[in-house]
Amino acid sequence: MIALASDCLLFRLASGETVPLSPEMISVELTGKAPAWVDSEFVRHAASAVFHYFKGALGRQAVTMGEFAGALEKVLRGFNTAAAAAASGTGVAESDLGRLARESGEGRELFFFPQLRAELRCKLRQAPRVLRFRGLRACVMQLAGARRWTRNCRALEEQVVAYLRGCLTAEAGATPFSMVVE
Numbered sequence: 422m423i424a425l426a427s428d429c430l431l432f433r434l435a436s437g438e439t440v441p442l443s444p445e446m447i448s449v450e451l452t453g454k455a456p457a458w459v460d461s462e463f464v465r466h467a468a469s470a471v472f473h474y475f476k477g478a479l480g481r482q483a484v485t486m487g488e489f490a491g492a493l494e495k496v497l498r499g500f501n502t503a504a505a506a507a508a509s510g511t512g513v514a515e516s517d518l519g520r521l522a523r524e525s526g527e528g529r530e531l532f533f534f535p536q537l538r539a540e541l542r543c544k545l546r547q548a549p550r551v552l553r554f555r556g557l558r559a560c561v562m563q564l565a566g567a568r569r570w571t572r573n574c575r576a577l578e579e580q581v582v583a584y585l586r587g588c589l590t591a592e593a594g595a596t597p598f599s600m601v602v603e
Contacts (some may be wrong), residue, residue, distance in 0.1 A: 430476055431483035439483065448451040454552065462558075467496050467581070512550030516540050518581070518602075519556030522563035529564050530577075537581075538588050545592055552600045557581065 423548075436467040449467050469491045475481045521540060525532040544552055561578045565571070582602055589600060 430472060430481065432489065433483060433485045435486065445456075447472060456521075464497070466602075470494055471496055475558065508548045512598075513553060514544040514547045514549035514551070515553045515555065516544060517533075517556045518554050519559035519563060522560040525564070529566070533560075533564055534584060537584065541588050543593055550598050552598055554585065554600070554602045557602055 428443045432442050433439050441517060442527050471489060474492065475489070495599075505515075518537075520538050522533055525536060539553075560569070561574050561581065562568075565574050566578050567574050577590050584601070585602060
């Protein structure tokens with residue numbers, strides 16, 4: 422028997438076949454008319470979050486495609502609610518990650534992450550319904566000093582998102598809200 426890689430889940434297909442997949446191997450094809458706020462990178466992050474939910478939070482080794490698709494749909498519907506609130510302009514606190522990266526100057530990550538935490542605290546004091554961080558790609562390219570998207574950029578992108586999640590866990594109050602990073 423071959424051991425399952427630590428970063429894989431077994432997906433049971435409708436045909437009965439079981440396929441091991443990592444978050445990077447999952448591709449999602451949206452059917453029907455996708456809303457304007459949905460892009461492939463956003464869906465990739467959402468699918469990765471659902472993957473880690475099953476693997477980490479629930480400790481599952483195998484899921485059916487139906488279970489995964491249902492959880493992903495629930496996540497995307499939640500973001501649709503956040504996007505609608507953001508579009509209406511009520512209770513939305515926005516921040517530009519690209520601006521924060523530019524302001525970090527030559528210190529790059531050394532100055533960026535403390536500045537990002539301060540920005541998050543400032544926005545949370547406004548008690549928003551939606552906390553929106555935009556410009557993630559520009560931010561990462563600035564911090565990495567890259568002209569093209571590389572593996573290092575992808576790793577840094579995941580680090581920024583993980584840092585925001587960690588700060589949010591430590592800083593968030595009792596008021597419910599949604600956070601959107603794009």
